[in-house]
Amino acid sequence: MDDPYAVLGVPRTASEDEIRRAYRKLAKKHHPDLNHGDARAEERFKAVSSAYDLLSDAEKRRRFDAGEIDANGAERAYARRPGSSGWAGAGTGGTRYRRTDNFDAFADAGDLDDILRGMFGQGGARAGGGKGRDISYTLRADFRLATEGGETTVTLADGRSLKVTLPVGLTDGQTIRLRGQGERGPRGVPGDALIEVRITPDPVLERDGSDIRMTLPVSLQEAVLGGRVEVPTLLGPVMLTIPKGSNSGTVLRLKSKGVRNSTGSNRGDQYVRLAVTLPDPIDPELARFVEEWGARHPYDPRKGRIR
Incomplete structure (x- = not known):
């Protein structure tokens, strides 16, 4: 690169x-x-x-x-440098993980710990007695993987590869605890691996709680005459109907195309905000048409809206 x-x-x-x-x-x-x-x-x-x-x-x-x-x-x-082995590659997508000894930055896993406790066991105490040290990593996760949940592979500093299942609806900064995957203590009892998830923002989709929001550019023709346009969603592309006479700022809803809840039984919605986009540069023929049309059909779009 x-x-x-x-x-x-x-x-x-x-x-x-x-x-x-x-x-x-x-x-x-x-x-x-x-x-x-x-x-x-x-x-x-x-x-x-x-x-x-x-x-x-x-x-x-x-x-x-x-x-x-x-x-x-x-x-x-x-x-x-000595000690730089804390950098580990990911098994998928070229993602990399950072080792850090700052346990306190990852100590509070929030609500996610409650979700994952049954999967990965209890934990959270700093290594003590015969238990080995907890080791922390940062996982860079794609927006859709973090939102929808799914499996990825983590390669730890010692070369071990672990499959990690991300639950649905992760938020940026949440931590997953992998019990027994840290360093071994003097009595052979391993600590835990703490994986902080950092989400790469999607360039089109934005999360708003359980809903998804996006801005969709539409042509002048689509805004005036209406039409069907393909839009991306977490579930893949779908066709959206643009009503005739749509303005910039018009918001359309795609029902149940938002974020799944923790049980997977319900989804939020996706809201699509239209942005009428003119060609760049303006076509001379279009400019002449609008000039002639405007002279015959004058109207004030700000009347009653701006004082």
């Missing part, structure tokens, strides 16, 4: 918010759901996602800036 700063078009001094905004803008522009069959857009989307994955992680960004890892997150042989 090229320089991630150049890929996102931001300076090396860019803030987290600037990096996030640049990613969302570029990812939305090149998203495969909005560029069907465009191989170049798909490659560009992958590059933008990889760049964001590196720069959105403070530790990865620091190590890249220091020359310790390359743009793909791989360790530079000459920069490897």
Whole structure:
């Protein structure tokens, strides 16, 4: 991958918010759901996602800036430091995990611990007595995987690979505890592995509790005459009917296309906000038509709406 700063078009001094905004803008522009069959857009989307994955992680960004890892997150042989084995690769998607000894940052798993207690057992105490140390990792999860739940593979620092099932409806920063997957203590009792989930934002879909929201660009023709448009959802693309005479700001609902609850029995809805988008540049024929039409049919769109 090229320089991630150049890929996102931001300076090396860019803030987290600037990096996030640049990613969302570029990812939305090149998203495969909005560029069907465009191989170049798909490659560009992958590059933008990889760049964001590196720069959105403070530790990865620091190590890249220091020359310790390359743009793909791989360790530079000459920069490897003692104790750097805490970096581990993921078995899927090239995701990477960061080891940290700051247990307190991961100690509060919140509601997720209640959900996972039956799956992964009790836990949460700092290693003591004969128990080994708990080890913490950061998992970068795709928005849809984190929201819908699913299985991924974690490769720990010691080379072991673990399959982890993410429950539905994860939120950014929640922690999964894998009991007995930490370091072994003096009596052979292992600590736990604590995996903090950091969610990569989707360039099109945004979560609002149990609902999903998005903005859908529509053409002037679609807004005036109506039509059917394909839109992405967590369940895959669906066809949405655009009513005749739709304005920018019109919100349409896709029932039961939102986030599943923890039992999987219900879903929220998806809300699609329309944004009428004119061609760029404006076609001269369209400009002449609108000018002539406006002269014959004057109206004030602000009347009664703006005082």
